[in-house]
Amino acid sequence: MKKLVLPLSLMVPVLVFSQTKKRDTAKVTDIEEVVFQKKVTGQTSDMTTVKISAKDAQNVASISGGIEGIIKTLPSVNSNTELSSQYMVRGGNYDENLIYINDIEIYRPFLIRNSQQEGLSIINPDMVSTVNFSAGGFEPRYGDKMSSALNIYYREPEKFEVSGEGSLIGGRLTTGFATENKKLTAIFSGRYRNTNLVLNTLNEDTDFNPKYYDFQSYINYHLSPKFTMSFIGYYSKNDYEMIPKERSVDFGSLQRPINVTVNYAGREDDKYKNMMGTFSMNYKPSEKWRFTLDSFAYQNREREYYSIASAYILQTFDPITGNPVTSYDAGGQIESARNDLFVRTYGTQFRTRFSPNVNTDIEVGFKYEKENLKDLTNEWKLVDSAGYSTPIPVDDPRLGNISDLKLFYSIAGKNHIQPTRLSAYAQYSQKFFWGASKVFVNAGARVAHWSFNNETIFSPRAQFAIKPDWDTDMLFRLSGGIYYQAPFYKEIKDLEGNFNSNIKSQRSIQVIMANDYEFQMYDRPFKLTTEAYYKKMDNLIPYYMDNVRIRYTGKNNATGYAYGIDTRLFGEFVPGVDSWLSASYARVFENINGQGDIPRPTDQRFRFAMFYQDYMPKFPSMRVNLTLVYAMGLPTGAPVFTNPYTYQKTLPSYKRVDIGLSKVFIDPKSKDKAYGFWGNFEELTLGVQVFNAFNIRNTVSNQWITDATTSLMYPVPVRLTGRFFNVKLEFRIK
Numbered sequence: 001m002k003k004l005v006l007p008l009s010l011m012v013p014v015l016v017f018s019q020t021k022k023r024d025t026a027k028v029t030d031i032e033e034v035v036f037q038k039k040v041t042g043q044t045s046d047m048t049t050v051k052i053s054a055k056d057a058q059n060v061a062s063i064s065g066g067i068e069g070i071i072k073t074l075p076s077v078n079s080n081t082e083l084s085s086q087y088m089v090r091g092g093n094y095d096e097n098l099i100y101i102n103d104i105e106i107y108r109p110f111l112i113r114n115s116q117q118e119g120l121s122i123i124n125p126d127m128v129s130t131v132n133f134s135a136g137g138f139e140p141r142y143g144d145k146m147s148s149a150l151n152i153y154y155r156e157p158e159k160f161e162v163s164g165e166g167s168l169i170g171g172r173l174t175t176g177f178a179t180e181n182k183k184l185t186a187i188f189s190g191r192y193r194n195t196n197l198v199l200n201t202l203n204e205d206t207d208f209n210p211k212y213y214d215f216q217s218y219i220n221y222h223l224s225p226k227f228t229m230s231f232i233g234y235y236s237k238n239d240y241e242m243i244p245k246e247r248s249v250d251f252g253s254l255q256r257p258i259n260v261t262v263n264y265a266g267r268e269d270d271k272y273k274n275m276m277g278t279f280s281m282n283y284k285p286s287e288k289w290r291f292t293l294d295s296f297a298y299q300n301r302e303r304e305y306y307s308i309a310s311a312y313i314l315q316t317f318d319p320i321t322g323n324p325v326t327s328y329d330a331g332g333q334i335e336s337a338r339n340d341l342f343v344r345t346y347g348t349q350f351r352t353r354f355s356p357n358v359n360t361d362i363e364v365g366f367k368y369e370k371e372n373l374k375d376l377t378n379e380w381k382l383v384d385s386a387g388y389s390t391p392i393p394v395d396d397p398r399l400g401n402i403s404d405l406k407l408f409y410s411i412a413g414k415n416h417i418q419p420t421r422l423s424a425y426a427q428y429s430q431k432f433f434w435g436a437s438k439v440f441v442n443a444g445a446r447v448a449h450w451s452f453n454n455e456t457i458f459s460p461r462a463q464f465a466i467k468p469d470w471d472t473d474m475l476f477r478l479s480g481g482i483y484y485q486a487p488f489y490k491e492i493k494d495l496e497g498n499f500n501s502n503i504k505s506q507r508s509i510q511v512i513m514a515n516d517y518e519f520q521m522y523d524r525p526f527k528l529t530t531e532a533y534y535k536k537m538d539n540l541i542p543y544y545m546d547n548v549r550i551r552y553t554g555k556n557n558a559t560g561y562a563y564g565i566d567t568r569l570f571g572e573f574v575p576g577v578d579s580w581l582s583a584s585y586a587r588v589f590e591n592i593n594g595q596g597d598i599p600r601p602t603d604q605r606f607r608f609a610m611f612y613q614d615y616m617p618k619f620p621s622m623r624v625n626l627t628l629v630y631a632m633g634l635p636t637g638a639p640v641f642t643n644p645y646t647y648q649k650t651l652p653s654y655k656r657v658d659i660g661l662s663k664v665f666i667d668p669k670s671k672d673k674a675y676g677f678w679g680n681f682e683e684l685t686l687g688v689q690v691f692n693a694f695n696i697r698n699t700v701s702n703q704w705i706t707d708a709t710t711s712l713m714y715p716v717p718v719r720l721t722g723r724f725f726n727v728k729l730e731f732r733i734k
Contacts, residue, residue: 046139047440047465047477048512050074052131054155056578059625060611061660061689063169063198063721064118066125067152073611073627075566075582076135076148076531078604080634080654081700081720082691083115083195084548088602089135090533091562091588092147093543093550095490099123100151102232103351104278104296105143109238110489111302111341113549115700116199117270119212119238124189126163126174127218129155135566136533137479137512140425140444140461141351141365144486146508146537154218154232156185163683167728169195170212186219198691201722204247212238227283234276242268244308249716257317260705260716268306275299290353297346304339314705314714331705333408334382342374343489347421361429363444369421373489377497380410409641413497419452421486427461436469448486457484457505477514482507491541494554495641504556509536526571535562535588542592544640545601547701547718551640560590560600577613595645605632621664628657636715639704647704649715655696662687668732683732688725695723 052070062069068085071077079087086094086108099106101123112118130153134142142149157176164173170193178185192213199208214236222228244264252258278296285291311332316325347369354362427444442463449456461481468474485491485506492499514531540558544551564586573579586604589597610628615621633651666684678684702715 046132046134047442047463048134048137048479048514049132050134052133053578054125054128054131056611056613057128057131058125059613059660059662060627061625061658061691062627063195063691065121065123067123067128067131067150068121069627070611071133071150072629073580073582073609074133074135075568075584075607075609076564076586078586078602078607078631078634080631080651080698081115081548082656082658082698083198083721084118085121086115086118086548088604089148090564091535091586091600091602091604093545093602094548095550096145096147096485098143098145098149100142100149102153102230102278102280103151103292104232104280104294106276107274107298107300107343107345109272109274109300109302110343111270111304111339111549112272113304113547115548116195116208116210117238117240117272118548119195119210119240119272120191120193120214120236122214122234122236122274122276123152124172124174124191124214124216126165126172127154127187127189127216129153135531136483136510136535137463137481138461139442139463140427140446140459140481141363143423144446144448144457144459144484144505146483146485146506146535155187156218156220157187158182158185161732163730163732165728165730167689168197168726169193183222184220186217188215188217190215198721198724201692201724203249203697203719203722205245206247207241207243207245209241210239212236226285228281230280230282232276232278234274236272236274238270238272240268240270240272242306244268244310249719251714251717252316255319257319258314258714259317260312260314260714262310262312264308264310266306266308268308270305271301271303273301288355292351293348294351295348298344300341300343302339302341302343304337307334307336309334312705331384333384335380337379338376339379340374340376341489342372344372346370359431362427363429364426365424367421367423369423370418371421372418373416375413375415375489375493375499377411377413377415377493379412379497381408383408409495411495411497413493413499415493415497415499417452417499419450421448421450423448434466438467438469440465448484450486452492452499453487453501453503455504457486458482459484473518475516475518477516478512479514480509480511482509484508487541490550491552492554493552495551498554500554503541503554504539506539506541506556507537510534521571524572524575526569528567528569530565530567532565533563537561537590540590542590542644543601544644545634545636545701546640558590558592560588560597562586562588564604573612574614577615579612580610582609583607592644598645598648599635601635603635607631621667621670623662623664625660626657630655633699636702649702651699651702652717654698655694656698657693659690659693660687661690662728680733681731682734683730685730687728687730689728691724691726692722697722 057066057070060066060070063082064085072079072087076090077087089097106122132151134149138149157178160177162175165171172191174189176187195210196208217233220230246263248261250259276298278294280294283291313330349367351365425446429442431440445460447458459482463479465475465477487503487505492503494500512531512533517528519526537560539556540560541556542553542558566584568580568582570580584607588600588603590600591597608630612626615623631654633653635650662685664685666681668682698720699717700720701718703718705714705716
């Protein structure tokens, strides 16, 4: 039987096709088949998926985290802060991305407002075997979010192992083992991080004490070749303490240079504690059937406490002499918050896959979740008459008639809900020949119901791919459907601090057209992927970008649309290692209450990124990896609680280069063996990471200050970290 290979290994599973042949002498007709090669953990038939090497994710120089750090170099992904592991995809915000570990959905902390509070990502790169990322148009088996799906699969160790890492900002220790018959495997990993040294590169006089640590485990027991049980455990604790003292920022223009100096009193003390446990049973009675039952529980406790008083002097300078102008403005504010959040989610999901033949897959799944949310909010801000924002009117004091003292805003709420969420999906996948062309189809739908707002949503989705019988290696893909943003804690909470039970799911109708072109250059494989997309959105909930926190208005009173084009060149620019270039152009607009289209706060526009790996040919143990990002500035939108149609200001472009240099002293692939004490090591690498190599002061957001003399509002930039040198030692013991 003749077999042809569809070379999609750079992005999607490799497909093997066998065409029909008639043998006249025996009068036997072979059955045409289109089959996958040997399946591995985490293999998916989703044609929108980009596969990312776990090794590349470990090597990338990134403050925020390995997996998310390398995802941010993909063309459809955007982020304007290196301190956060969160990202935005195709005009969506931070809350519109699905994240799975071993097909179990996980949650990020909810109250975090500044990127330096975030700490460790829940994904531990040292435990990862497979990374699947879809920027849209994903299968029905993934949940109800409008932007992207990231599915991480943890690995099973094959033998006893100990590995670790130590650097100036933290470390990790991982150990694993497998019994001789491979029935029992387990991997455990603990991490610690303190970014105080990195945060000290900020141009401000502030005492930081951020401490983050977590512990994860992944245990598998194979009762038989057909039946397996597994457990994932996760515990994380982030403590963030900040005592601001003074900050001075220069901004404005050459014709009108401005400086603001702020003095502070008070402190911020935040604590975030997350726990998760999942227990899974997998039963595969035959090659045709597979059953999976998952039970999961997630608990999150967050506390955000701060009381900070600040006073500022806003001063302009003579553009010729540089001397300060005598007229200046002064003011101050007090910010206070006592916010507590408790989230507990537990439930079970059942999935089954039936493959009647090698060309067909039918998958069905059901999920039950019980949610418990307790929210206590007491947050307010007092601004004096000169004000950081709009001044408070004061009558003529000579008449003895001073206006009432009013808070700029006050958010107070006490909410407790215990809703139930039900969901189900079904999808059908088929591989076949259409003439001489090879075709893949995936179609299905999911349905979900949430008892809090008594809403039921129906989401049909489809994917189609065709590989024509051409000499040029081309694959064309079309995907799309109706994608909802199912509301949760953030979306249902309005600007007054109350939960809105009338809130509805935001909806996005998506169409994605794509082309994969594989070719040889310099006798090495390359792949050029181009995707164009359009999203029509309604029932949108407008929001404000408060640094990295999304503050929703709690009302479905907007519509919108997004469009763009992404391209990525992937291949071996240097023999033996993968690198890529990414470029994208994207726009996203919203129309609030019929007032007209304005850019959403996540309007990306043009972006270019690169992930590049290299080594010295004569000294292959000397290695380098580089990440480069240029992204046009995001609209900050309006200051919180103001009219977004009145205030529109775009941040400066985000530009950053991170470099990782390493010397491999012991390499398991090397023929040279180490002896004595060093013979205990399987791998040993010493590296230097240069974060923000060109010391570019990027801006993450604006703080709005009002000049009482001119009634102008000035956006004062909130800057990010400067250049930082990190030393890292990695090892693996035999």
